Amino acid sequence: MTTDPQQQQMIREAMKAIAERRPGRSKLVYDKTKRTIVAVTEGTQSPRALNITADDADMFAVATLSSRWLREQWEKFARDGTITVRFSSWDDGEAFTQQELGPLPATSLVDGTLSTPDKASSATRTLLFLVLDPAKPDDSDLAVFTAPDGSAYRARVCEGADPVSVVFADVQPALAKRRASILETTVLADKSVVCVGVGTGGAHVAIELAKCGVGRFDLIDPDTLTVGNVVRHPGGISQVGRLKVKVVRDLILEKNPDARVSIHPVAVTAENLETIRLMIAEADVVICGTDGRPSKLLVNRLCIEENVVAVYGGAFRRAYGGQVLRVRPKASPCHECFVAAMPEESTDVEISSASAAEAIAYSDRPVAIEPGLSLDVLPIANMLTKLALMELLADTSSSLDILKADYAAPWYLWLNRPEPGTPYADWPPLSESSDEMTINRWYGIDLARDPDCPVCGDFISSVAASYGLDFASLGALPSLPTKE
Amino acid sequence: MWMNDQRKRLCLENEVLHKEDFTQFSVYWYQSSDTYEASGTTSSSSGKLYTLAIPIPSGFPQQRPPMYLTYPLPLYTAAGYLVSALGTSHDMHTLAPSSSGQVQICHWRDDRWHSGILLHKVFLKGLLWIEAYEQHLATGRPLAEFVSTMKERI
Numbered sequence: 012m013t014t015d016p017q018q019q020q021m022i023r024e025a026m027k028a029i030a031e032r033r034p035g036r037s038k039l040v041y042d043k044t045k046r047t048i049v050a051v052t053e054g055t056q057s058p059r060a061l062n063i064t065a066d067d068a069d070m071f072a073v074a075t076l077s078s079r080w081l082r083e084q085w086e087k088f089a090r091d092g093t094i095t096v097r098f099s100s101w102d103d104g105e106a107f108t109q110q111e112l113g114p115l116p117a118t119s120l121v122d123g124t125l126s127t128p129d130k131a132s133s134a135t136r137t138l139l140f141l142v143l144d145p146a147k148p149d150d151s152d153l154a155v156f157t158a159p160d161g162s163a164y165r166a167r168v169c170e171g172a173d174p175v176s177v178v179f180a181d182v183q184p185a186l187a188k189r190r191a192s193i194l195e196t197t198v199l200a201d202k203s204v205v206c207v208g209v210g211t212g213g214a215h216v217a218i219e220l221a222k223c224g225v226g227r228f229d230l231i232d233p234d235t236l237t238v239g240n241v242v243r244h245p246g247g248i249s250q251v252g253r254l255k256v257k258v259v260r261d262l263i264l265e266k267n268p269d270a271r272v273s274i275h276p277v278a279v280t281a282e283n284l285e286t287i288r289l290m291i292a293e294a295d296v297v298i299c300g301t302d303g304r305p306s307k308l309l310v311n312r313l314c315i316e317e318n319v320v321a322v323y324g325g326a327f328r329r330a331y332g333g334q335v336l337r338v339r340p341k342a343s344p345c346h347e348c349f350v351a352a353m354p355e356e357s358t359d360v361e362i363s364s365a366s367a368a369e370a371i372a373y374s375d376r377p378v379a380i381e382p383g384l385s386l387d388v389l390p391i392a393n394m395l396t397k398l399a400l401m402e403l404l405a406d407t408s409s410s411l412d413i414l415k416a417d418y419a420a421p422w423y424l425w426l427n428r429p430e431p432g433t434p435y436a437d438w439p440p441l442s443e444s445s446d447e448m449t450i451n452r453w454y455g456i457d458l459a460r461d462p463d464c465p466v467c468g469d470f471i472s473s474v475a476a477s478y479g480l481d482f483a484s485l486g487a488l489p490s491l492p493t494k495e
Numbered sequence: 496m497w498m499n500d501q502r503k504r505l506c507l508e509n510e511v512l513h514k515e516d517f518t519q520f521s522v523y524w525y526q527s528s529d530t531y532e533a534s535g536t537t538s539s540s541s542g543k544l545y546t547l548a549i550p551i552p553s554g555f556p557q558q559r560p561p562m563y564l565t566y567p568l569p570l571y572t573a574a575g576y577l578v579s580a581l582g583t584s585h586d587m588h589t590l591a592p593s594s595s596g597q598v599q600i601c602h603w604r605d606d607r608w609h610s611g612i613l614l615h616k617v618f619l620k621g622l623l624w625i626e627a628y629e630q631h632l633a634t635g636r637p638l639a640e641f642v643s644t645m646k647e648r649i
Contacts, residue, residue, distance in 0.1 A: 281554025304606045308557035312610075350609045358606060371606050373585035465556060465610035471500075471507050474613070478514045482507060491509055494523040494532070 021052055071174050074098065074107040074123070074139060076166065078156060078181035081125070085159050092130035096123045098139055107139055112180060114264040131169060141166045141177055153178040182268055190224055193410050200226035200269070202403045205294040207231045207279055207287075207310050209259040210363065211243040211385060212324055213300030215392040216399065217259055218245055220298075221267040223400060228263060229290045230256040231275045234364070243363075243385040279306035288313050296402045297321040298395065302360055302367045304350075311346035314338065315467050320402045321346075324395035326361040330383020331430035332450075333391035335423040337398045341460075341467055343421040348461040348468075353422075359433075361388075387427040394423055394453060420455030427451070496529065496553060504556055505531055508614045520547070520618050531555075533614050536566065539625050547600075547621045549614060559608035561590070562621050563597040570598050570628075573635040586637035588624060600624045 024037035037052040076096070081088070088094045098107035099117035107123070110116050123139035131142045148163035149155045156164045156179045166177035187197060202225050206217045209232045217228060232255045236246045246258035256274035263270050275290070277283055279301070291297055291313045299310050299321055307323060314321040318340045326333040334356060338345045350357045362368050363382035372378035401418050404411055428450055429438045441449045448454065463473035475482030509522040512533075520535035531551035538544050546566035552558040564570060570578040572587070579592035583601075590599040602620040603612060627641035 281552055281558050284554060304608065305554075305558060308608075308610065309554055312557050347610050351611055360606070371604060372583070374582050376585040465504075470611065471503055474507060474511065478511050480507070480510050480514060482510065491506065491524045491531075492521050493526050 024052070071176060072105055072107060074109075074141065074166075074175050074177045075112065075180050076109050076125075076141075076156070076177065077111050078179045079183075080109065080111045081156060081179070082159050088125065088127075089158075092127040093134045094125050095137070096125055097121070098123050107175070112182065113268060114261045125166070136169075139175065140169050140172065141175075142169060153180075155179070186267070187224065194223060194404075195409055196404070196407050197224065198407045199224040199403060202295045203227040203229070203293055204399065204403075205229045205231065205290050205297045206259075207297065207299045207306065208301035209255045210234070210300060210302075211240075211245075211388050212326070212392040212395065213298060214245050214255065214259045214262070215389060216298050216300060216324070216396045218262050218266060219393070219396040220399060220403075221263040221270055224267065225403065226267070226270055228260075228270060228272045229275060229294070230259055230272065231277060231279065231287065231290070232256050232259075233276050233278045234366075243382060243388060279309050281309065284309060284313065288317065291319050292317045294319050296399050298399055299323045300325070300392075300395070302363060303370060304357070304360075307346055308350075311338065312466050315340045315345055322395050322398050322402070324391050326363075326383055326388050326391055327359045327430070327433075328361055328383075329381045329430070330361055330387035330391075331428050331433065332424070332426035332435070333388070334425070335391060335394045335398060337402070337418075337421055337423075339421075344458045344460045345464060345467040347466040348464045349422065349458065351461050351464065352458055383427075390425055390427070394425065398423075418455070420457050422456045422458050424454045424456060425452070497531075501555060505551065508533065511613055511615050512618070515615050517615060517618055520614075522551075522614070533560075533618070534565075535618075537622060537625070539629055541629055543629070545625050547618060548597075549617060556610040556612075559603060559605050560614070560617065561593075562600045562602055562617055563593050564600060564621075564625075565597050569596055573632050586639050587631075588627070588638055588642060 021037045022039070025039045039048055040051050041048055084094055097110045098121050099110055100107055100119040100121045101117050107121065108117075110120065121139055122137040123141060124134060124137045125141050125143060126134045128142055128144060134140075143156070143164040143166050146155050146163045146165040148157055148161070150157065154165050154177065156166070158164065168175045168177075204217070204220055204225055204227070206213050206228060209217060209230050213232070217230065221228070234255050236244060236250050236253055236255050236258050238248065238251050240246065241248050241251065244255070245262055246253070246255065250258045254274070254276045256276050260272040260274050263272050279287055291310075297310060297314050297319055299307055301307060302325065310321060320340070321338045323336040323338070323346055324333065336346060336349050337343065344352065360367070361383055362371070362378060362380055365380060368378040368380045398418060401411060401414060426435055426438070429435050438449055439447050441451060460467065462468045463470050471482060505522050512518070512520050512522070519537045520533060522531060522533045524531055532548060533551065534546065534548040536544055536546045544566065545564060547562060548565045549560045549562045552560055572578055572581070577596070578587060578589060578598045579596045581587050581589060582592070583590050588601045590601045592599055600621055602617045623642055624638070627638045630636075630641045631638040
């Protein structure tokens with residue numbers, strides 16, 4: 012970036028003229044002989060080569076307005092000739108972003124005004140005073156706004172003000188366009204996901220699904236963001252003390268402003284089971300990212316009873332690895348089947364919080380909180396997201412269809428390191444293995460449903476038979492001895 | 496509030512208890528409050544009487560049911576302290592006591608519990624705990640030395 016004050020002034024004048032779309036004293040031109048950009052200013056000597064970098068372009072502020080907001084306000088604007096608008100001011104005025112674009116404003120807000128040219132002279136001046144001039148329609152030009160009546164406009168700052176480039180953001184079409192090459196559908200906008208637990212993994216999954224375009228979220232988590240969480244959680248230090256569901260809601264809306272996000276700062280317990288059942292019954296997929304088995308078992312029961320696909324993810328202790336279980340009710344093993352089939356794996360969980368440690372500690376035998384690294388949790392969260400996405404798109408044609416066979420297994424195992432004291436301690440080094448199991452690879456593992464499962468199988472008949480009880484033939488419930 | 500499957504399961508639990516000759520224990524229905532409890536009084540090998548009570552939580556069988564020793568009350572350690580005052584103790588295999596000071600016997604921890612565990616096995620662990628408790632009273636050694644840490648498969 013040039014540090015020559017004279018060069019900076021010449022660039023500023025030239026850019027200001029460009030922003031205002033008027034001829035200026037200074038112009039930026041390409042000098043073929045010097046093979047560089049030069050600034051040409053009236054009345055100066057021969058032009059000097061400029062050392063222009065991308066940073067020079069950043070000297071000029073950019074103001075971003077919401078196209079949708081302006082379309083919604085167009086009738087009022089057309090009638091009154093002016094309309095007020097508030098901007099987040101970022102980085103000492105390097106960027107101004109209309110507040111309506113997202114949920115997280117800057118600490119510095121500035122008032123702005125949009126005005127028609129004929130009202131510009133009489134309207135009250137604000138810090139950012141923008142005038143809309145008629146322009147040639149051009150959908151590809153971010154600086155051009157198309158009004159509901161088809162007329163097009165460009166915005167400029169008033170003469171004499173610091174130069175500001177004004178662009179219009181049509182958020183949903185822009186986001187959809189970026190997703191369209193792989194997700195050739197907008198069906199995800201109508202899909203609903205319940206996220207049970209929005210800690211590090213659950214939050215990551217929710218945000219990734221929002222990026223993919225999922226339109227509705229129910230976030231369930233009673234915890235608040237602590238300072239220690241920040242090394243892993245997508246929420247930052249400035250969010251400490253807030254409920255995680257609120258932090259994640261805002262992060263979702265930052266990625267998908269049209270998403271409908273409901274927050275529920277509660278734990279999954281038997282006491283609020285029916286409330287959670289209502290959410291799950293409305294969901295297309297349930298994401299279960301909680302550490303504790305009690306909540307997983309309750310969620311599993313509700314998902315089986317309401318016939319909703321659930322995906323469970325969790326890291327092993329200190330995140331040396333992790334696992335993901337996808338449950339298609341009555342079609343694949345449920346979480347209770349998994350617990351019965353893989354008792355050791357199902358109890359190998361990360362102790363990432365005080366509540367998780369407390370759940371397994373004794374007063375005379377405390378348990379240390381040993382969270383793994385964020386980078387070791389994210390592969391598991393990514394897999395969970397992918398499996399959830401496959402389920403959400405199960406009935407829709409997309410480029411992801413070719414993955415259906417790859418993701419046919421119900422259970423997936425991942426190792427970050429061959430942790431001593433585990434069955435994986437002797438796995439060969441990644442660099443020396445060709446076909447043996449190693450770290451940093453996903454393994455899809457087939458599991459059979461347990462026909463006698465207490466949740467998705469016929470546990471009662473099975474137990475009755477094993478004890479020689481003719482329970483099925485009893486029909487109505489046998490009466491129990493009653494205590495008053 | 497109770498699902499039909501839960502009521503059916505509790506009937507099964509009652510049948511299994513009796514089928515396994517745990518006739519001192521039954522599952523009871525409190526009609527006025529529509530709540531359930533499995534309970535009964537048993538005698539240890541030394542002939543002392545103990546009452547075990549398992550109030551059935553609304554999330555049963557996914558939710559682990561607590562098991563309290565309701566008689567004798569209070570219960571003392573070999574050193575003469577209240578067992579309930581130890582709270583969640585590995586040495587004594589106890590969890591948080593009830594509000595009225597009844598000792599909660601640790602049968603399965605929440606992170607090990609699953610819906611396939613029958614109350615019969617919970618009571619079985621209660622009987623083992625009682626025998627270990629009497630050994631603790633006789634020797635002064637921690638109760639945990641007389642019962643092995645509980646495994647998932649049982």
